[in-house]
Amino acid sequence: MDGSGLPETRSTCPYCGVGCGVLLRPDGAGGLSVRGDPDHPANRGRLCSKGSALAETVGLGHRLTAPLVNGTETPWDDALQLVADRFRATIDEHGPDAAAFYVSGQLLTEDYYVANKLMKGFIGSANIDTNSRLCMASTVAGHRRAFGTDTVPGTYEDLEEADLVVLVGSNLAWCHPVLYQRLLAARQARGTKIVVIDPRRTATCDEADLHLALAPGSDVALFNRLFSAIHDSGAVDSAYLTHTEGFVPTLEAASTTDASVTGLTEAEIEAFTRLWIGTEKVVTVFSQGVNQSSSGSDKVNAILNCHLATGRIGKPGMGPFSVTGQPNAMGGREVGGLANMLACHLDLENADHRTAVRDFWQAPTAPDRPGLKAVDMFRAVGEGRIKALWIIHTNPAVTMPDADAVRAAIRGCDFVVVSDVTGQTDTARLAHVLLPATAWAEKEGTVTNSDRTISRQRAVLPAPGHSRPDWAMLAEVGRRMGWTAAFDYESPAEIFREYAALSGIAGQFGRDFDISGLGGLDDDAYATLAPTRWPVSATREGGRFFADGQFYHPDGKARMLPVTHRAPAARTGPRYPFRLNTGRLRDQWHTMTRTALSARLSAHLAEPFLDIHPEDAARLGLSAADLVKVTSPTGSAILRARITDAQRPGDVFAPMHWTGETAPSARIDTLVAAVTDPVSGQPESKAAVAAVTRFDAAWYGFAVSAAPMSPDADYWALARTTTGYRMELAGRAPVDNWETAARQLFQASEAEAMTVIDTARGTARVALFDQGRLIGALFVAPEPVAVMRDYLTQLPGTADTAVLSGRPPADRPDPGPTLCACFNVGVNTIVQAVEGEGLATVEAVGAALQAGTNCGSCRPEIAALLTRIRQREAAE
Template sequence: MNAAVRSTCPYCGVGCGVEARQTETGRYDITGDKRHPANFGRLCVKGAALGETLGLQGRLLYPEIEGERVEWDAALAHTAQRLRTIIDEHGPQAVAFYASGQLLTEDYYAANKLMKGFIGSANIDTNSRLCMSSAVVGYKRAFGADAVPCSYEDLEQTDLVVLVGSNAAWAHPVLYQRLVQAKQQRPQMKVVVIDPRRTATCDIADLHLALRPGSDAGLFVGLLNYLHLQQPLAAEQFDGQMAALAIASGWSMAKCADFCQLEAEAVQTFWQWFSQADRAMTLYTMGINQSSSGSDKCSAIINVHLASGKLGRAGCGPFSLTGQPNAMGGREVGGLANQLACHMNFEPADIARLGRFWGSERIAETPGLMAVELFAAIGRGEVKAVWIMGTNPVVSLPDAARVEQALAKCPLVIVSDVALHTDTGRYANVRFPVLSWGEKNGTVTNSERRISRQRSFLSVPGEARADWWIISQIARRLGFGEAFGWQHPQEIFCEHAALSGYENDGLRAFDISGLANLSREQYDALEPVRWPVTTKGERAFKSWRASGKFQLVPVEPELPQAVADRCYPLILNTGRIRDQWHTMTRTGGVPRLMQHINMPFLEIHPYDAQRYGIQDAALVRIASRRGGMVARAQVSVIQQAGSVFVPMHWSQRFARKGQINSLVADVCDPHSGQPESKQTAVRIQRWQPAWQGEIFARDPIAFAADIQWWRQASPEVEHFLCAADSPSVAWLETLAAGRGWQLQTACGDGQFYHLLAWREGELQLAFYAGKSRPEINHSAVLAAFANGSLTPAERHLLLAGKAPGAVIDAGKTICSCFGVGEKTILAAIATGCQSVAMLGEKLQCGTNCGSCIPELRALLTKAAN
């Protein structure tokens, strides 16, 4: 086995270090880097499965114009000429970039420099707008800078951890397990989870506040009042203090409990714990940020840390957990439309400073269009060219149908991506193939401001190129060559670092000028480091506001804009699941990551399920005023009555009707531009199709138009769940007959229909359908495709969905790290494994990322009862 290459995981903002080692077979084993301070060797199941995502199936490998492969020179010249024509005829505001937290910092820097520094427009925004822009506003209002004041080490030193709007057990599992370990080592530490749902994160909670959806600000504004009553703040201690306290004074415990729909005793317990704790941390993410008042919610959280003095020392602070691997890096380079590079703002002094450093007289002077308004401007024809880099806005933006309409009418859509087929890529006039993880070389910054290296260990496939290289080539063809003459990402990083310290002298929080003179060798060897990194040493946390004081922001709590009514009586919440990432471009192709949850689900409280006649596992149609989708019901008391939950990941590539953002309104926070993705008014209806089934095929198949389907990742086989209103399956028999396959079918009084098709003894297709979802042995079917010819007796068993031979059905996967199924776990419990530790010792489940531990506990409880 070759020497390990140290890199950084490309998924969430925890920023775990990984090591890649090539095996004798040529494959790569990915393990946690025990020397990396973000994870010390631990990985979640997605990170552990990275080696299974490195194939070239589905990759975009060559430049394209209007769907036709072209040479790089032709693609670059064509794109630059089209951009130049649009800029000359309509001005720089007619051009926009839409970037991604998947880009490396060097890529981000190049894109921002080209748009804001030389094209002269600030119309560059990013999908990070959808996850952490409200947190940026909160920090900047309070501190005068987007400076996250916490680190992961603080979790081991705090007395109270408050998780609000965060299912960290699934969204940030490695950090969550670090918290679990900290609580085990210091049992006196308390954990409060504030979330309408009882998620896996509640597994370690001493207190769970299942508040009314979207009412979080009331809880923290009331806490501010409580803190001031316990120990009044000194006069003029903070800017904005009088106004903030005046509003908070009206939020008594009774009013807060009523607003949040909580018991007053529970509210009091939380407030007392926070007040009495010497050190406290609040960890928050999408449940806070994705709101029409997300910025104010962030400010309400920061206010209580300022007022209580729980800030700027070990074990204290308001900690926004970023969703993407380089969302923080994008913030550093100015990747948001309402900021300039290196934490500079649209102020005359900063604009002039940036012009001097870049040697440009074209610096953008006003903020650009933020994500949702950017695509609205495309739809109106105001923006005539958009370059989309490493993201899939047709899936991730709200009101998805409107985004599709905008791109369909846009004169020039440029897409840089690794994937050949995406929902957004269908609208591209020009497509650039870019490097993927394992091929890229650069840096990322995680949630705690730690800069880490992503290093390449794979050869470049096809004609893929680095994002920064493509951007610089376009810049040269636009006439800006001198400013974009980089030959290596180290040169870009050093320029970025130098800019961070340029005319800074402590005036800006972000400063990594101590890294500006790294040689190529030093850059390649760079160890993870947390900013600021200056030649004068790390500075103490302070206020960067002009007054020198921190600011308390007056916050009047507001409920979400989405309101249930007679037509749409339920409130929809959206979020992540454990084993998938974003729009599943990478994770959706890994079979074991699809085993835990294999299709969109609707989590619903038993009261609502009874009210709407929905049984567990039934198919459900969900509709809002903007669109609809189909999901499978999960009836559960962890969900509040009156609201439902649906995951966000499925795109049109993985489901015909599974795209949740087709339902979500484009309502945004007025300060941050972040969409209110957590609350949408919907209605639901049970769907009883004529049949439900599964289909396995050796080659791609085309479904009839009326069939709903959900793609499953399975080795070497096309695999779908499917359902339809029409009882006829003639389309399938016609397909098989047209390919000259032999058929064998079985049916029973309209209750089930099974079909096998083979050619020269080799299985080509297997189909199982019934009035309800059929029970089949998936392992047996997949083994039949892998094993070549089947005997008549084996086909007969397989036609019944059973195993020809000793293929064990382990049941629904609970532990994806080790592929341990529910039936296997229940069998182990029955033979004497009576604890999570005993199950782990016998089966390994729960011993890696730990994300399955809540489900293991639930199975133990179920078996005991």
């Protein structure tokens, strides 16, 4: 124990679908310490940079602590009565389908269960969907088509038992770093080979034996070619084939596929097919690069077809493996959080299943058709067909495709409720009613990770102000709408027991999801529940699925599906010649409502950017650090150019994290069309079309401050620092008086100013002080500002009057941009150690500086830095 005298509590990380265990120790003053749980089966003590920085993201400065109605603080009783009355009036006047819930993988399973029960069982509509629709819906569709239910066949241990791991559309090193470290450990121990299939050369490619930089959207063609090769080489498992249907038409479709659409050479394709076929213990991991596509479901089934044809499924070290994006994306799928599913993997369109669920809930009704999936839901909001909308723990005004249209739809909706931990999101600012929710480390419940392991999240911090758990809000609204008995819950343990009991009914229908063995947990047993992989029933516990050839279609057989290549829906052309890919960064999460609170996480890549190939940059006249305007048929964005040969010519990449709160001109999903997979309803977020031009700014700026800034600029991007904030700025219109502009930016009209202004050259440097302490400093030039940014971020609040030099004094080293976020190690620090101590390997850098020794996701960048240093030394 530390000085607080408080013990550690086991909980689960709130970020990705790896579901890492954490040990939390509150300090008694609202803060806590966080370390990896060495006993949790998902991570065995490891954490990524985001998990390692969790303690830096708690606190009350950003929190919503009381209900707001039209911006006015309102008692809970009045706020919830208003929500109940408005939903009831909407249903009475317009029918149940005029109401909708849009929920999130940030919800705990117990919250999800109550929301699903309220909407589908009592309001009587299936209009509840989740941001997991943007993440894993194509996998759900592919699983259901092939297996008869949404079953993940394997476990994380398969990554360590495989001889070959194929990563398809997955930057595992950055998006699931702990799994990547488990994979690298297996490679070190047993020589596991790694293939990466991705249009981009990502950090994951650093350790790959083969990187296939295929054309965006061409995965079906590649796996159809693999399927044909499986047949031609005699690798089909004839015995296992008796447990499947559809082999012949699937082979016919595969055999007619033209693999040249992949853009790969014949030698690359043959190398891949030989390696896959010749390695029995193969795991194919797939993620958003597969799912986020107008043909995502077909991509999933093309992968599943290959594993079914070879019988390489459900056995140690073999099988297809979908890795989820959110901490409880799986829990949402299990509980029926998608508009086309019932709870516990029961089928919404199966009358017997509907009756069973309705009777179990003693509900007045159950919808007999799927509700609106996310894209269609917000389209219906915009058209006025949905008139009452409750959004929970997600930010669709930023994250949905065609985000400007979605923002306008929410703004125009008759009644919008938002439950969140903060009111400082693009979506929360559109709410009529804003409800304060408890956050991670304040709430109790369960989550399910990517390999079906159910883990507890536990509360160790007090709920701030008047915030409440989501299940409690939803249940209270249910009671106020007249369904008192159905929503008379007193704890998440009680909800979990009901959910587990319902899963027993699903088990009786022969469904895969059955945790009825946990239905008898009393409150104490629930409180101490250890990580548990489902199913948990009288007949089965945990393990893998499908090695025995038993599936969940009525005849017990799997289905192979004939699928054909379909190019991305949007076509490039003279007006929009680029293919735009979007995705995540190593150290940020979704729209940064949590990770942006950590200065350490914000230091790695502090502003939005566009990766573009050098050939394309040269053709457009772009230089490194230029700003570019990116336009598509649905919107535009301004981003910083990063010129890199990690991109294919003609392809560009931009991260999806920035919002109206952090960089209004960089909301990247404004560029993504609302095109979806016809089966899954998942948007195509990896293959928008775009045009790129240089953003001709009249001036560029960089600023640091002790407090939030108030910019007036065409482009700005804000990030947290250890002393306050940093900001990049640019504008088209000239500014007459930079001292006046700086006072406005820092909201410091009376501060003492130091200035160096050269009107002829168009440069300005302004520092403002209050009682000798630096409030903020602004640096302006007619080109991207050349100052030592990471040094300057340390100065707000100090008495450093040399700030306008823009560089550190000789006796004060500049660590440079953060490369290792886990240990806050800068590029310059590594370079100095390499040159001064003769460090030659990534391992040597880690031994000297710790960089790369925690989650390891910065190791590729360290390796690239070492290569650049060696190349520079060789040229000297």
